[in-house]
Amino acid sequence: MGREFPVVFVTGARQTGKTSILTHLFRDSSYVTFDDPAKAAEAENAPSDFLRSLKLPAIIDEAQYVPGLFRHIKVVVDEKKKKGQFFITGSQNFSLMQNLTESLAGRCGIVNLHSLSAGEVMRSRPKTSIEDYISMGGFPALHADSEVVPQHWYPSYIATYLERDVRNILRVGTLREFNRFLRAAAIRTAQTLSLSDLARDISVSPNTIKSWISVLQASHIAYLLEPYHRNLGKRLVKSPKLYFLDTGLVAYLMGISTWQDIINSPLAGALWETYAFNQIYRHLLTQGMTNPALYYWRTSAGQEVDFVIEKGGRFVAIEAKLTGSPGVADVKGFHALRQYYGAESIIKGYVLCKVGEDFSIGEKIKATNGIVLDF
Incomplete structure (x- = not known):
C-alpha cells in the first residue's frame, strides 16, 4: 500500500504486531513513538518542525496521542509528492479516523490489523489445534514464546487497555464500572445487542452503554454485525450482534482458560460462533475489503x-x-x-x-x- 499512497495508516488493537510489522518491512525508516511523552509534546508544540526533522520514510507509532498532527502531515506530503512517506500506527479509531478523513482524504491508505487467525498461527506452530487457538486467542505474544501463559498475560493486557486506551477516549477518573461492563459484554458475544439489558446488569444508563460499546469498536476489541435486509432503512433499525475480535480475550473475560472449560460452559456455542466470525472477518479483510459486506x-x-x-x-x-x-x-x-x-x-x-x-x-x-x- 506504500506504493499507492503517501501515507499508510495501520490500525488495530494493542499487541497485534502493528509496530513489529512496519519496522520489519521498512528497516531503513526513521521511527518515533508517541508513547514517549517528550516526543508527543515536541510534536504537539511544534508540529511542522517535528515532521521536517524526521528522515523519510518515517514510522510514527501510537499517533492517537497527537491527533492534530495529521493536517501538518498533509502539508509535507503535498510538498514532497512521493508515495510511502509516512507509516502511522494507532490502537484507537475515534479521533484518528476523524482526523484522517478530514486532513488526509485521498492521501492515506488504511490497513486493519487484527490478532492472528487460526491459519496464521498453525502455519508457524503446526501442533496448535483449533481448541488451543480458541482458548488462547491470536495475539502474537502468546504464540511467539511458549513460556507466556495466557492467564498471566491477559490481566496485564486488560490493565494496559483500560489505562491507556479507555481512559484516553472517555477521560474518566475511575475505570471500575467500565471493567465490569467489559466482562458483562464478553458473556454476550455472538448475541443480539441489548443496551437496556447491559445497562440493567451494571447499573448505568443505556446511553452510557452505547458510548462504551463505541469505545470497544474504536479500540478494535469488539465488532457490531448488522442484520441484512434488502431495504437499507430496515437494515438500520434492527439490532446488531456483538462479537469480540479475539476468542482468547473473550474467553479470559468469561473466566474460561481451557478447551475443557469451554465445552463444559453454557457459552461454548457462543465462543465457537465468535471463532467463526473472526475467521470469516479476517479472511475478507485479507481480500482488501476494509468494510466487508x-x-x-x-x-x-x-x-x-x-x-x-x-x-x-x-x-x-x-x-x-x-x-x-x-x-x-x-x-x-x-x-x-x-x-x-x-x-x-x-x-x-x-x-x-x-x-x-x-x-x-x-x-x-x-x-x-x-x-x-x-x-
Whole structure:
C-alpha cells in the first residue's frame, strides 16, 4: 500500500504486531513513538518542525496521542509528492479516523490489523489445534514464546487497555464500572445487542452503554454485525450482534482458560460462533475489503443464518455449529433464505464446524473448520 499512497495508516488493537510489522518491512525508516511523552509534546508544540526533522520514510507509532498532527502531515506530503512517506500506527479509531478523513482524504491508505487467525498461527506452530487457538486467542505474544501463559498475560493486557486506551477516549477518573461492563459484554458475544439489558446488569444508563460499546469498536476489541435486509432503512433499525475480535480475550473475560472449560460452559456455542466470525472477518479483510459486506440474517419469525456475505445481490451463507457431524438440519436457515430471495440466491453455503477436513453435505454446501476459506 506504500506504493499507492503517501501515507499508510495501520490500525488495530494493542499487541497485534502493528509496530513489529512496519519496522520489519521498512528497516531503513526513521521511527518515533508517541508513547514517549517528550516526543508527543515536541510534536504537539511544534508540529511542522517535528515532521521536517524526521528522515523519510518515517514510522510514527501510537499517533492517537497527537491527533492534530495529521493536517501538518498533509502539508509535507503535498510538498514532497512521493508515495510511502509516512507509516502511522494507532490502537484507537475515534479521533484518528476523524482526523484522517478530514486532513488526509485521498492521501492515506488504511490497513486493519487484527490478532492472528487460526491459519496464521498453525502455519508457524503446526501442533496448535483449533481448541488451543480458541482458548488462547491470536495475539502474537502468546504464540511467539511458549513460556507466556495466557492467564498471566491477559490481566496485564486488560490493565494496559483500560489505562491507556479507555481512559484516553472517555477521560474518566475511575475505570471500575467500565471493567465490569467489559466482562458483562464478553458473556454476550455472538448475541443480539441489548443496551437496556447491559445497562440493567451494571447499573448505568443505556446511553452510557452505547458510548462504551463505541469505545470497544474504536479500540478494535469488539465488532457490531448488522442484520441484512434488502431495504437499507430496515437494515438500520434492527439490532446488531456483538462479537469480540479475539476468542482468547473473550474467553479470559468469561473466566474460561481451557478447551475443557469451554465445552463444559453454557457459552461454548457462543465462543465457537465468535471463532467463526473472526475467521470469516479476517479472511475478507485479507481480500482488501476494509468494510466487508458481512451481515447476519434473521426474520421476525426466528428463521436465521449466522453469516451472509452479499456479492452482487446473491449470498455466501454460513452457519457456525459446534459439532463434528454436520448435516442437513444444520442448514435449514439456508432454505429460508432461498424462500425470501430466490432459489439461486445462495452462491455457496458453508457449515463452519469442528471437522478435520472439508466435505460436501449437499449441493453447493460444504462443511469446513474455517482454517482455510475459499469464498
